[in-house]
Amino acid sequence: xxxxxxxxxxxxxxxxxxxxxxxxxxxxxxxxxxxxxxxxxxxxxxxxxxxxxxxxxxxxxxxxxxxxxxxxx
Numbered sequence: 001x002x003x004x005x006x007x008x009x010x011x012x013x014x015x016x017x018x019x020x021x022x023x024x025x026x027x028x029x030x031x032x033x034x035x036x037x038x039x040x041x042x043x044x045x046x047x048x049x050x051x052x053x054x055x056x057x058x059x060x061x062x063x064x065x066x067x068x069x070x071x072x073x
Contacts, residue, residue: 001031001068009052017042022059029071034063 001023002016014025022037022045037059048054 005046007046007051009050011052012055015042015046015051022063023068024055025071029069030067031069031071032065033068034059034065037063 002018002021004014004016004023004025006013007015011026012024013027013029016023017037017039020036020038022034022042023031024034025031041058045051045054045058
């Protein structure tokens with residue numbers, strides 16, 4: 001998993017990108033991987049005014065995904 005960056009979002013805590021994979025840590029801690037997501041898409045998302053809205057419009061329902069961590073310790 002890549003280094004994760006904190007984001008200002010109600011639904012997301014952290015995001016990271018590696019290769020063509022986007023990793024998203026949602027509150028309360030579950031991590032999902034979405035693909036294919038280009039580096040340019042990732043940059044656009046983290047630079048957007050609303051990371052959550054950008055994600056909902058461009059990633060959710062548009063990309064393949066899988067849960068990689070359920071957030072339980």
